Amino acid sequence: MMLREIARGLWVAERPHRFAGVELGARMTVIRLADGGLFVHSPVALDFELSRELTGLGEVRWVIAPNRMHHVHAHEYVGAFPRAKIFGSPALVKKRRDLHFDGVLGGTAPAQWAGQIEQRFLAPVLAETVFFIPATRTLLVTDLVANIQRAPRAVDRLVLRLDGAYQRLATPRAIAFFLRLGYAREVRAMFDAILEWDFDRVIMAHGDIVDRGGREALRRAWSFV
Numbered sequence: 001m002m003l004r005e006i007a008r009g010l011w012v013a014e015r016p017h018r019f020a021g022v023e024l025g026a027r028m029t030v031i032r033l034a035d036g037g038l039f040v041h042s043p044v045a046l047d048f049e050l051s052r053e054l055t056g057l058g059e060v061r062w063v064i065a066p067n068r069m070h071h072v073h074a075h076e077y078v079g080a081f082p083r084a085k086i087f088g089s090p091a092l093v094k095k096r097r098d099l100h101f102d103g104v105l106g107g108t109a110p111a112q113w114a115g116q117i118e119q120r121f122l123a124p125v126l127a128e129t130v131f132f133i134p135a136t137r138t139l140l141v142t143d144l145v146a147n148i149q150r151a152p153r154a155v156d157r158l159v160l161r162l163d164g165a166y167q168r169l170a171t172p173r174a175i176a177f178f179l180r181l182g183y184a185r186e187v188r189a190m191f192d193a194i195l196e197w198d199f200d201r202v203i204m205a206h207g208d209i210v211d212r213g214g215r216e217a218l219r220r221a222w223s224f225v
Contacts, residue, residue: 037061147207
């Protein structure tokens with residue numbers, strides 16, 4: 001099985017992924033909405049098995065490219081699922097002129113998933129939209145934090161330790177540096193707004209899911225600003 005059930009109506013699919021030569025892994029999250037439609041966040045490479053499993057869960061309706069980085073496979077879902085629509089980060093819409101976007105992500109949930117998924121938009125650096133699923137008390141982020149507990153090579157472990165995101169939930173130092181640089185007040189206000197949500201679980205694109213105590217873990221991770 002490619003898809004792993006995390007809670008009722010909530011699944012993830014994970015694949016190997018290297019960035020700058022370091023193995024980070026990549027995670028896609030799937031949420032089944034009340035009408036049976038699927039909300040696919042940070043899509044990973046689509047193959048026959050994953051396509052078959054998604055079809056078994058419901059109809060892929062919304063494909064979410066949540067920041068300027070996680071977009072490479074979005075077009076595959078539109079090609080495979082006739083009713084799929086892509087929503088992307090504002091920065092990504094400008095970056096990928098070759099890709100048709102059906103909606104632009106912002107700080108307010110559109111009608112398509114309002115009332116079931118809430119969202120906030122963090123503009124600096126990553127231009128990332130963060131999502132909250134009240135039914136499962138789950139926060140869904142992409143690159144704002146990582147939680148990589150294992151690395152296959154010594155060089156990977158060294159790089160990850162230097163970046164501050166190895167064997168702990170943390171914002172990688174490279175990202176944290178730019179978030180502080182000229183944006184500290186705006187970022188702190190957004191972090192505080194995210195921490196007002198009543199979540200316990202944190203799902204991110206890279207690293208292990210935090211199933212319990214995620215809110216306090218994030219509070220510690222975001223103490224840098």
